Amino acid sequence: MMLQREYFESLSVLSPFEIKDELIKLARAGSEKSARAFLNAGRGNPNWVATRAREAFFLLGQFALTEARRSLDDPAAGIAGMPPRGGCHLRFQKWIAKRLHEQEEDWIDEEGAPPARTLRDAVAFAIERFGFDPDAFVHELTDSIIGDNYPVPDRALYHNEIVTHEYLMWAMCAGHRPDVKFDLYPVEGGTAAMCYIFKALKNQRLLNAGDTIALGTPIFTPYLEMPELEDYGLHVIRVSAEQEDRFQFTDEDLEALADPAVKALFLVNPGNPSAAAMTPDSIRRLAAFVNTRRPDLMILTDDVYGTFVPGFESIMGHLPRNTIGVYSYSKYFGCTGWRLGVIAVAQDNIFDQRIRDHPEEIQEVIEKRYKALTPKPRELKFIDRIVADSRDVALNHTAGLSLPQQVMMTLFGLVELMDKDKVYQKACIAICTRRFRNLVEGMGIETNVGAYYDYYYGIVDLEFWLRKYVGEDVVTWVKANIHPLDIPFRLAEEHGIVLLNGSGFAAPNWSARVSFANLNDDAYGEIGRAVRTIARGYVQAWQASRGEEITG
The missing domain is CATH 3.90.1150.10 (Aspartate Aminotransferase, domain 1)
Incomplete structure (x- = not known):
């Protein structure tokens, strides 16, 4: 028909x-x-899953329960306490050695590594690579996988942020690592990152109704739809990368960004649906354009698929001061159901600068929004405003990605960082x-x-x-x-x-x-x-x- x-x-x-x-x-x-x-x-949604970090995660949960029973154990009622910190690394080493001995007897003819070895090596790798205090790191893992506390700090767990930062430098900046530090906010997948960023840009008066933004097209559909919502009311222009140009921006394409009325550029790199990553030449062309002609341009780059391009370069590595980076673990690790994503903002950035440069009347309005959080709301960093806005400020004290999710994120990152041959x-x-x-x-x-x-x-x-x-x-x-x-x-x-x-x-x-x-x-x-x-x-x-x- x-x-x-x-x-x-x-x-x-x-x-x-x-x-x-x-x-x-x-x-x-x-x-x-x-x-x-x-x-x-x-x-x-990929039809494969990364097994080793998951195996380590589920084994870690068993150890964490043995730790929880140390402070309180009522097996008849099914109640345990909170995992203690003192000496937990030594207890972990003894516990994991026993599990490894048991597993290796059954693993002789199997390919790959026993889960106990993966977990043991991941913990040892993190302690040596990042100089972690062993008890502090193991306690973060055990207490977090149990999920018995609110996230503290609310933006990102201390050790998870360090591990994730290093993972992102590989995942998003393997071909060009910037010499800067990024603050991270782990969130509920790339979709949550989009929602939180749009909301925060509006609340900080960095994007206002009627403002113009540019979208690098083709692009993931929600980036086309969200700006038109009544919530934002943005005017959109499209900077189109054509198939004839292998979906790369030409000098002529970039001229649309020369207009100071264009406040921001949103990118998906590699493209969805084009699947084309920006080439080093394209990235340097854009970076030179921004540095020489639009140093005030705000950029959001969504780099979810960067791990599928060896030596991938994100624009956040070339323009860290101008860029908000978004990454999701969902595609690479086959974990869409885990809802794991992260927002990255360089510690030195134009977003904080532009907030400080607001006229006094706008400063006063924004200051009222965060007065319950700090006696000096004007000093609150942009990344922390994203966190607060994600929970409508009043619930900032309960903000943060769930702790078991952050443990999964840590383990995904560690296992990938240990894979030197990128198998x-x-x-x-x-x-x-x-x-x-x-x-x-x-x-x-x-x-x-x-x-x-x-x-x-x-x-x-x-x-x-x-x-x-x-x-x-x-x-x-x-x-x-x-x-x-x-x-x-x-x-x-x-x-x-x-x-x-x-x-x-x-x-x-x-x-x-x-x-x-x-x-x-x-x-x-x-x-x-x-x-x-x-x-x-x-x-x-x-x-x-x-x-x-x-x-x-």
């Missing part, structure tokens, strides 16, 4: 994540009536690369994505490929006679495949986003063949409209 153009027009205003629900219904219905598999490559990173990249190649082979095309492609997502741009392989005439006919949403709906209805419409990400209208993270390898060859079938159908319809003989 051909879906009506009017219906597509009514859906065009929706987020692709809402259109997805209708696509899933169509794809499931079609799959149930045929032998086709239902293939949902719409969301980016895990190479394995993750290999998974996505295989799937990408299967899709391309199924489509029957040739492509060179370059060294800065992360292989996590892909934009299937039918206009681009029809123009390259068939010609401008067929592109003109298709655009005049078929609605762009026909692509994802036809894939769902006729092939049981769910892809998101690229237009919802400010990607080309005639494109669809495919995730290479969440289906088995063979599925991507099938997706590629289905896309090729749709493209062939468009060409045949064009041929029929001209009275030509239809070719295969």
Whole structure:
């Protein structure tokens, strides 16, 4: 059944994540009536998980319970006390040595490391690498994994912030590490980071209703939608990186940022859905532009997929003073359900400076907001204002990411830092690369994505490929006679495949986003063949409209 153009027009205003629900219904219905598999490559939830840090986490919980029973133990009621600090590192060493002896007897023929060895080595590595007090570090782990206290400090646990800072310098700045210190705020995933940052920028009068911001497009849909909400009322311009330029910003693109009315630039790097990381040349071009022409420009960079590009460089490493960094652990470690993310702000930054430079009447308004937190609210750092605003200030005393989540974050970071040969990173990249190649082979095309492609997502741009392989005439006919949403709906209805419409990400209208993270390898060859079938159908319809003989 051909879906009506009017219906597509009514859906065009929706987020692709809402259109997805209708696509899933169509794809499931079609799959149930045929032998086709239902293939949902719409969301980016990976279908792998990092095991070693998780094994260490669950083993650590067992030790923490033995510690809790030291201060109070009522087994009949199921009550224990709080883990004590004094001597806990020595007790941990004895306990873990016993567990390791037990596990190694059963691990002789297994590949990898026993969980006890991973946990033992992670603790020893952290103590040696960062000079931690052994009892203080082990107590933070045990008390936090039990979850018996509020987060103290509320912004980030002391040891977790140090470990996470070092992990971020690898994850986001492996190719260019800045000689600066960042303050971190662990949060409930990248989505929470977005919400908290938007709110804080508004509350500090750094972005006000009617202000202009620039979005580097294509971009993750919520960055397109949130500025338009009544809460913010921002005017948006798009700095578009084109596929012909490998999704890199040109000098001409950056000229849009020269206008001082543009208060901020929001980036996703590597791109979602383009999967292209900014090249070193592009980053240096942007950094030079900001340093020489817009030193006042605020930048937010969302670098969730940076770990899928070896030697990744974030703009926060080149413009730390101007930049708020956002990172999420969800994709790399397969932990979307853990809700682990972090906000990073350099200790020397323009956000604090711009707050200090507000006129006195604005200073007084903002000062009232935080007067219950400190006798000197004007001295409150921007990162700590983000924390307070995330809990509407009045609940700042209960702010902070849950302690078991922060322990998981610590262990993910430590295990990755111990992996000197980057075996895990190479394995993750290999998974996505295989799937990408299967899709391309199924489509029957040739492509060179370059060294800065992360292989996590892909934009299937039918206009681009029809123009390259068939010609401008067929592109003109298709655009005049078929609605762009026909692509994802036809894939769902006729092939049981769910892809998101690229237009919802400010990607080309005639494109669809495919995730290479969440289906088995063979599925991507099938997706590629289905896309090729749709493209062939468009060409045949064009041929029929001209009275030509239809070719295969």
